[in-house]
Amino acid sequence: MPGAGTWADPRCAISATGDGEAILRTALARTIAMRLPAGLEAAVVESLVELQTITRMSAGVIAIDQVGWIARQLAPTMPIAWVDDAGPGDSIGMRQAGALGSSTSH
Numbered sequence: 001m002p003g004a005g006t007w008a009d010p011r012c013a014i015s016a017t018g019d020g021e022a023i024l025r026t027a028l029a030r031t032i033a034m035r036l037p038a039g040l041e042a043a044v045v046e047s048l049v050e051l052q053t054i055t056r057m058s059a060g061v062i063a064i065d066q067v068g069w070i071a072r073q074l075a076p077t078m079p080i081a082w083v084d085d086a087g088p089g090d091s092i093g094m095r096q097a098g099a100l101g102s103s104t105s106h
Contacts, residue, residue, distance in 0.1 A: 012064060012066075014062075018058050018078070019057035022051050022054075026054060028048075028061070031047045032061065040065045060075065
């Protein structure tokens with residue numbers, strides 16, 4: 001379902017995973033995209049908090065915009081991994097992040 005777990009437009013690209021029903025009910029990826037004027041981090045955090053409030057379920061998001069990227073999740077057991085070109089050669093990172101707000105953003 002477009003807009004639920006994935007979204008891409010000229011401003012941003014968003015991918016979500018987790019409890020599918022909650023992601024569908026809140027159209028999580030599109031909701032984040034519509035909140036983008038507040039900034040990428042605020043859009044992601046506010047949308048995940050709303051998802052948890054409405055559904056009492058969990059999700060995680062990786063999102064990019066023209067400035068950078070962010071990865072956040074509600075469940076502390078959801079790992080985050082990425083590959084980027086920071087530093088010499090390709091950089092690979094993985095973090096078993098804690099609850100919302102403690103994972104990495106660039």
